[in-house]
Amino acid sequence: xxxxxxxxxxxxxxxxxxxxxxxxxxxxxxxxxxxxxxxxxxxxxxxxxxxxxxxxxxxxxxxxxxxxxxxxxxxxxxxxxxxxxxxxxxxxxxxxxxxxxxxxxxxxxxxxxxxxxxxxxxxxxxxxxxxxxxxxxxxxxxxxxxxxxxxxxxxxxxxxxxxxxxxxxxxxxxxxxxxxxxxxxxxxxxxxxxxxxxxxxxxxxxxxxxxxxxxxxxxxxxxxxxxxxxxxxxxxxxxxxxxxxxxxxxxxxxxxxxxxxxxxxxxxxxxxxxxxxxxxxxxxxxxxxxxxxxxxxxxxxxxxxxxxxxxxxxxxxxxxxxxxxxxxxxxxxxxxxxxxxxxxxxxxxxxxxxxxxxxxxxxxxxxxxxxxxxxxxxxxxxxxxxxxxxxxxxxxxxxxxxxxxxxxxxxxxxxxxxxxxxxxxxxxxx
Amino acid sequence: xxxxxxxxxxxxxxxxxxxxxxxxxxxxxxxxxxxxxxxxxxxxxxxxxxxxxxxxxxxxxxxxxxxxxxxxxxxxxxxxxxxxxxxxxxxxxxxxxxxxxxxxxxxxxxxxxxxxxxxxxxxxxxxxxxxxxxxxxxxxxxxxxxxxxxxxxxxxxxxxxxxxxxxxxxxxxxxxxxxxxxxxxxxxxxxxxxxxxxxxxxxxxxxxxxxxxxxxxxxxxxxxxxxxxxxxx
Numbered sequence: 001x002x003x004x005x006x007x008x009x010x011x012x013x014x015x016x017x018x019x020x021x022x023x024x025x026x027x028x029x030x031x032x033x034x035x036x037x038x039x040x041x042x043x044x045x046x047x048x049x050x051x052x053x054x055x056x057x058x059x060x061x062x063x064x065x066x067x068x069x070x071x072x073x074x075x076x077x078x079x080x081x082x083x084x085x086x087x088x089x090x091x092x093x094x095x096x097x098x099x100x101x102x103x104x105x106x107x108x109x110x111x112x113x114x115x116x117x118x119x120x121x122x123x124x125x126x127x128x129x130x131x132x133x134x135x136x137x138x139x140x141x142x143x144x145x146x147x148x149x150x151x152x153x154x155x156x157x158x159x160x161x162x163x164x165x166x167x168x169x170x171x172x173x174x175x176x177x178x179x180x181x182x183x184x185x186x187x188x189x190x191x192x193x194x195x196x197x198x199x200x201x202x203x204x205x206x207x208x209x210x211x212x213x214x215x216x217x218x219x220x221x222x223x224x225x226x227x228x229x230x231x232x233x234x235x236x237x238x239x240x241x242x243x244x245x246x247x248x249x250x251x252x253x254x255x256x257x258x259x260x261x262x263x264x265x266x267x268x269x270x271x272x273x274x275x276x277x278x279x280x281x282x283x284x285x286x287x288x289x290x291x292x293x294x295x296x297x298x299x300x301x302x303x304x305x306x307x308x309x310x311x312x313x314x315x316x317x318x319x320x321x322x323x324x325x326x327x328x329x330x331x332x333x334x335x336x337x338x339x340x341x342x343x344x345x346x347x348x349x350x351x352x353x354x355x356x357x358x359x360x361x362x363x364x365x366x367x368x369x370x371x372x373x374x375x376x377x378x379x380x381x382x383x384x385x386x387x388x389x390x391x392x393x394x395x396x397x398x399x400x401x402x403x404x405x406x407x408x409x410x411x412x413x414x415x416x417x418x419x420x421x422x423x424x425x426x427x428x429x430x
Numbered sequence: 431x432x433x434x435x436x437x438x439x440x441x442x443x444x445x446x447x448x449x450x451x452x453x454x455x456x457x458x459x460x461x462x463x464x465x466x467x468x469x470x471x472x473x474x475x476x477x478x479x480x481x482x483x484x485x486x487x488x489x490x491x492x493x494x495x496x497x498x499x500x501x502x503x504x505x506x507x508x509x510x511x512x513x514x515x516x517x518x519x520x521x522x523x524x525x526x527x528x529x530x531x532x533x534x535x536x537x538x539x540x541x542x543x544x545x546x547x548x549x550x551x552x553x554x555x556x557x558x559x560x561x562x563x564x565x566x567x568x569x570x571x572x573x574x575x576x577x578x579x580x581x582x583x584x585x586x587x588x589x590x591x592x593x594x595x596x597x598x599x600x601x602x603x604x605x606x607x608x609x610x611x612x613x614x615x616x617x618x619x620x621x622x623x624x625x626x627x628x629x630x631x632x633x634x635x636x637x638x639x640x641x642x643x644x645x646x647x648x649x650x651x652x653x654x655x656x657x658x659x660x661x662x663x
């Protein structure tokens with residue numbers, strides 16, 4: 001024990017005597033450990049952020065939408081996974097749209113799986129004016145399930161009643177920004193008031209039944225000021241249909257009941273719609289769940305992690321060989337010292353211990369520097385990607401142990417060589 | 431007085447079984463009394479360094495028996511030999527062989543470290559020894575900051591660290607000028623007289639050898655002459 005303490009001091013002294021050499025030797029270890037820690041930090045941040053956003057968005061949402069038929073099936077599948085971009089509604093006509101009847105049929109077929117249906121129709125952008133004040137809105141017709149699937153925070157009032165939906169009442173839910181612009185932020189006053197909104201060159205009056213808190217999209221780079229910002233104004237679905245004369249939707253969301261295997265249910269939904277679109281030359285229905293996006297992201301992340309780990313492994317191997325090499329140089333340089341130590345009564349074991357400790361210290365310092373570098377890089381990368389950074393403590397601890405293991409592994413051979421030196425030859429070494 | 435070193439017909443061969451097999455020591459028998467100051471003289475190539483290695487148990491003899499302080503060296507294992515070197519023999523080399531990049535104090539502590547002494551005890555003893563050899567004020571200096579004579583005094587202090595019964599000095603003044611060489615020799619006389627240390631001095635200088643109680647002359651791997659008190663035996 002005493003010898004270990006002395007050996008640690010000795011090793012630190014010998015490293016300080018050759019600072020540049022020690023640093024260059026450590027470089028492989030630093031890069032190896034650093035890259036592992038960096039990727040682990042990014043992965044950990046991503047996982048934390050995804051799981052927290054999953055909680056707020058609801059994992060059990062399945063998005064069902066029209067998708068252009070394509071010759072290559074693979075493209076379809078990846079397109080389905082990566083979101084809305086492939087849901088081309090531009091070319092879709094009334095005959096292609098998903099109808100209310102289809103959705104109702106879907107609900108009847110799977111009553112045990114479906115909690116609610118969130119469907120919406122965008123009526124168009126509108127402007128509300130009252131004297132000098134005005135507010136820009138995007139008018140969206142929503143089904144009852146819409147508010148189940150989305151995570152709006154209501155500041156005042158609430159969602160539409162069943163009578164509002166069924167009767168296609170002219171009622172609206174507006175954002176707090178809207179209230180700021182039209183009612184000087186007085187939610188109390190806004191509730192129950194009627195506002196006129198101009199959409200498609202028509203003025204229609206709506207009674208405000210709820211105010212929600214506007215949240216900027218995490219990906220939004222909105223340059224609009226608070227005065228001109230366009231916020232969503234929600235109206236009942238049937239009200240929107242009557243205004244828009246539209247007959248269907250290009251997409252809708254299904255909120256599944258808890259405990260439903262959404263991956264399985266996704267394919268059930270696709271099979272359900274298959275007969276409707278069998279004869280449609282342009283479109284088919286595709287569905288995907290939040291869960292499948294998350295699992296795809298995780299798969300991707302673990303692929304990247306494996307790839308970087310392999311690179312890091314190679315860096316560590318090369319680093320370890322570097323440590324072994326420098327230890328061999330070091331024992332050759334210190335042959336006389338080894339001989340002297342043996343003459344003074346050092347056993348083979350204590351010589352071996354001295355050089356293994358030295359190799360371990362090199363690797364350990366390299367490992368610590370690598371961890372610092374990795375945490376910094378990981379934090380920078382996570383910040384750039386827009387996730388709150390959090391370093392993984394387990395990976396830091398594992399890295400430290402791993403670095404020490406490398407030291408023992410690659411230090412053993414040189415240390416053993418030193419231990420087996422003949423004291424006479426070592427003493428005479430020039 | 432008891433015999434501390436007993437060499438009996440020691441033969442040392444190198445490259446055994448190879449065409450260039452070489453016999454360096456041709457059956458040397460020698461005994462040293464406790465408290466003796468003895469010198470082994472010989473020209474280079476005479477085999478005196480090999481003899482010193484055998485006496486210092488850095489090397490095992492090919493044939494012959496060696497009893498050191500009552501221990502049969504042939505029967506001892508490597509780790510036991512390390513312990514004997516550590517506890518009973520103090521080495522002083524021509525080239526000092528101090529561990530560089532560490533202080534004089536640490537160098538003197540080294541044998542005690544391998545001997546398992548506690549830190550406080552080590553430092554105390556090391557300071558005491560450095561004072562004894564007259565360079566106590568230089569204990570924080572590293573070997574490269576010391577002169578040759580000072581280095582050799584640190585080496586002598588180190589040799590004394592575990593209070594060994596034998597000090598084995600291989601050409602201790604070989605790299606020093608006559609004045610500092612004199613100082614080192616005086617130190618050996620002092621250790622021999624005041625502390626009763628057995629000292630074996632290996633040298634090629636007859637002048638230095640004359641100062642010691644007994645002179646053994648080695649030539650071609652055999653004892654050629656033995657002188658005690660100025661009389662050939």
